[in-house]
Amino acid sequence: MLFVYLLLFSVIPQHPENKFDPQQVFYPDSVIEHSYNVLHYDLELEFFAPFDSLAGKCTMIAQATQSIDSIPLHFGQAMHIDSIVIDGSNCGYNQIADTVYIDMPGSYSNGDSFVSQFYYQGKPSNGLFPDNGGFYTFNQTIEAAKQWYPCFDYCWDKADSGVDYHITVPDNLTAVASGLLTSVDTLSGNRLTYHWEHNYPIVTYNIAMAAYEYVKLERTFHGYPLEYYALPAYQQSAQNMLDSSEVVLELYDTLICLYPFHEEKLAQCQTPAFGGAMEHQTAIIYGLGTFNDASTHAHEIAHSWWGDALTCINYREMFLNEGTTSYFECLGVRALRGDSGFVVRLMTMKGYALSFDDTYHLPIINTQFPFGTHVYYKGAWFHHMLKEMIGDSVYFAAMKDYFQTYKWGNASVTDLRLKMEQHAQDTLEWFFHQWLELPDHPKLTVKWGFKNDSVLINIQQVQNNGIIYTFPLEIGFWKDDSLYQVEQLWFEDSVHIIEVASLKPDSISLDPNFVLYFYLVDNFCYNNLFLVDDDQGTNYQNYYQQVLNDLGVSYTYWDINTQGLPPDSLLEMTCGVMWFTGDDPSPLSSADREKIKYFIDNQIPLALFSPGLAAQLADSSFLQDTLGCNYTGNTSNLTDFIGATGDTIGHDCIWYNLPVHNSSIVFPTSAVGSAMWGTSGYGLVHQDNYNIVFSTVSLKYFYNQSGYSTKQTLISRILNYMGIPSSVGAEEVFHPPVTVEDNNLKVSYLSGGVLSFHVEATRPTELLVFDVMGRLVRKWDVNNVVDIRWQGQDLFGRQLSPGRYFVILSGDQQKSKTVVLF
Structure with a gap:
């Protein structure tokens, strides 16, 4: 049915149904007392070119539900x-x-029928x-039918015995509507009248028609007609x-019951310009943007039940209509595309719904936006979570029972809950209240x-x-990209700590x-390398993060300038610390030195990059006893930094260094020289007794020289020395793949960290980028052949962090690629 993404920014695209004005707000149902029950509508209408006008008669058969002498009707x-x-x-009105x-011609008692x-x-x-050259009707629920x-x-007063259509159009058009075609009458003036008869209860927004120069395709499926009214091309x-x-029908006929209108037909109709889709009863319409999209077909067909x-x-x-249908759409996509297609569709829905939640903070029911993204997509997740919690067999048995009990009529959320509780043999009021009546979602850190x-x-809930x-909540344990263990816990507090x-x-x-x-805010491994930023806000972290990302090293970033010193409780669980300062002549405070001493006392491996530290602590016991070296002065304008022959870290390395003054140190105690300024002193040492590496040169000033090992190799050797493996060997340099491609999506790595996407789309679709936590971070609308260059900005233009991302070309030509952003 109708669908819209209600948004403040253009980050939430429209659902393929495309039924509502994004600003349209639906308020609670009319407070007008409804004094009669509609039994049947009969529309006798003629449409006049250019088909923006009509004339005719609507006959309504109804029955009084109380004593009445007047009735309201919407028009x-x-x-x-x-x-x-x-x-x-004749009646006054x-x-x-x-x-x-409308003033009725007399008084009517409860149970009396009348014909208007x-x-x-x-x-x-x-x-x-x-x-x-044709037309269609399209009813935006309470907005358009009348x-x-x-x-x-x-919607709570269906026409109990259905609707008849008598549609008069020029004889070059075929008019399609709900039900069975019982006659086509030829009229003067090259006109035809199509009589369609629909004998099932129907809600007003589903009474509709379309008329074009159609080609009818027809087959029989499970004993009922399956029709497609296609434009000739x-x-x-x-x-x-x-x-x-x-x-899709094979699945739904099995999961729920045989197509409910099987005594008539299931027709699907194209319209040339309409961009969405609508589940008009037994005569679904699609625009050119959706008519060949199987997931949209799965959605609209599922509406036949829901x-x-x-x-x-x-x-x-x-x-109850849209959330349920959206979940069965996912199930239909699984029938069409397998488990991977199901997961992609479900996670795509999740990304859009989370974005909507964070913008509007609205519940799914009793909301001012009953056609919002959350109603569709968070509603689908409601059903998915419910099914997973009570089990497939219980869930589908309950859904069958719910459908059979309330089909041809209306149902409430309470009706659905009671059916689920009956089959689950458990109370579910808390579940329905939490996910349908409360806004937002859990936000977790681990x-x-x-x-x-x-x-x-x-694990903590951190939503505010x-x-x-x-x-x-399930927790997965991974080794070599394989999930080898899953543990489950019941989460009902703000914090859970488990071993x-x-x-x-x-x-x-x-x-x-x-x-x-849910939304995963952070997945923080204490046993990662701890990267401590002590550069006083001068952005030196970019150089260290770049190399660590190149090497595939997991690390936890800590900024002293904004977070203060890291607590000991975190450091106890780290596998090593890389601490860097800026160019400040007095880079380490006494508190900094105490923290570094804590690393040494607890045998935590340490790599310290600090150009000014040697001069600051020239005569201190810290420099001599801890780092194992003495300060001998500054070099002057030396540009080559040469690794010591045979040294574990520095061998075969020559780095170009900016011509600035650099601290030179000797090692009279226990340190070992790794790299030096010509022959005048060392700027890089390692202290084997304490597993420490100390450099008086910031990584910012290292520039690779042709024919020698690179700074990636330097950091890889330091990490190996600290007992921290990187994803490349010590003598290797990481290079990204040049191109990843298939028939529809080609990804190329360009210079400067730019990714190029070459897309060949057979219809309008979307190119989506998700991070490893499943969050949608970027999207493009694409059609035909298009080339896109991406420098790593998210939906709001913010630069994303380097790492692994998933690129998905959605739709029937669905393709997925893993890319690395540098």
């Missing part, structure tokens, strides 16, 4: 009312806004759309969509490290909305099987 002010007749008598109050005939003509302000035909336009694509529709046959009781609970033969894990969520016996993993992840709707 757009832009139309002209010729007359209103009830049971053969008064129109206020889009409601017509509403004669009218004009140009509707909404709902009727002329388009390339603009082109009189009705009681609320798109017959082959329509055949393909019939094929995919059969796959929204058409069974309809939400009011618009505040539109989740900090972990090794403790003897166990992994110590600290005052809500503590309850949920089951898990496990082999030493390379990494851990939360929710490895994609069953929880």
Whole structure:
């Protein structure tokens, strides 16, 4: 059904249905007391070229539900009312806004039936759309149906016995509507009248039609007609969509029940310009942007059960239509594209819904935006989490029972909850309240490290909305890119600290099987290298982070300027510390030196890069006893920094250094010289007794020289010396792949860290970039052949951190690539 992404920024794209104005707000249902029940509509309408106007009659058969002598009916002010007749008598009326109050010819008691005939003509302000020599009607729930035909336009009063259409159009057009085609009558003036008869209950927004120069494709599936009304140029694509529709219907017919309108048909119709889709009952329409998109077909077909046959009781609970359908869309995508397609679709929904949450902070039900992104996509995750929690067999049995109980009518969220509780044999009120009535989502941080033969894990909820969520949470343990262990805990507090016996993993992840709707703020490994930034805000960290990223080293970044000194509790679990300062002549405070002494006392490996430290501490015991060297003065304008022959770290290295004064040191105690300024003294030493490396040269000033080892090699050797492996050998230099490609998506690495995407799209689609936490960080709308260059900015123009990202070309030509951003 109708769908829109309500957004403040252009970061949330529209759903393929594309049904609503992004600013449209739906308020609670009318407070007008409804005094009658609609039984049947009969529309006798003629449409006039250029198909922006119509004339005709709407007959409504209804039954009084109380004593009445007048009735309200919704009808757009832009139309002209010729007359209103009830049971053969002309009636007076008064129109206020889009409601017509009709005086009945007498008094009617509860249970009395009456027939109203509403004669009218004009140009509707909404709902009727002329388009390339034809037209379609498109009802934006309470906004549009009443603009082109009189009705009681609320979803909780369906026409119990259906609707008849008598559609008169020029004879070059084929008119399609709900139900079965019972006759086509030829009229004078080259006109035809199509009579469609639909004998199932129907909500007002699903009463619709389309008329174009169609080619009809037809086959039989599971005993009912499966039809596609295609524009002439798109017959082959329509055949393909019939094929995919059969796959989806096979699933839904099995999971729920046989297609509910199987005694009539399932038709799907193209329109030339409409960009979205709409689940008009038994006559779905698609625009050219969606008609050949199988996931959109999966969504609209699922509406036949969720929204058409069974309809939400009011618009505040539109989740019952759209959230349910969006989840069954994911299940349909799995039938079409396998488990990977299911996960991609589900995670794409999650990314969009999280963005919506962070912008609007609205619940799914009783919300001012019942057609918001969260209703569709967070609603889909509600069903996914519920299914995973109570089990597939219980969930699908409950959904079947729910459908069979309320089909042809309306249901509430409470109705759904009670059915789920009945089958799960457990109370679920907390689950429905938390995920449907409360806004936002859990935001989690995980900090972990090794403790003897166990992994110590600290997980916190850090959302600032005052809500503590309850949920089951899986923790995955990974080794060599394989998930080898999964632990589950019940999360109902703000903090959980657990100790898990496990082999030493390379990494851990939360929710490895994609069953929880949450946002991962940080995954922090205490046993990573600890990169301490003590440059007093001068951005030297870029040079160290670049090399560590090149080497594939996991590290935790800590900025003393903004965070203060790192606490001992964190440092106890690190595998080593790389501490760098800027060019300050007095770089280390007494507190800094105490912290470094703490590393040494606790035998934590340390690499210290500090140009000014030797001069600052020239006569101190710290320099001599801890770092194992003495300060001998500054070199003057030396540009070559030469590794010591045979040294573990410095051998075969020559680095170009900017011509500045550099500290020179000797090593009279226990340090070993690694690299020196010509023959005048050393600027890099290592202290084997304490596993310390000390450099008087900042990595900022190292420049590789041709034919010699690089600064990547230098840092790799230092890390190996500290007992920290990097992803390349000590003598290797990391180079990114030049190109990764297939038929539709080609990724090339250009100079300067630029990524080039060459996309060959067969239809309008999206190129999406996700980070390793599953967050959508960038998107482009693409069509046909397009080249995109990306320098690593996110949706808001902010520079992303270097690392691994996933690039996905969505749609039927779905492709996924892993890329590394430098």
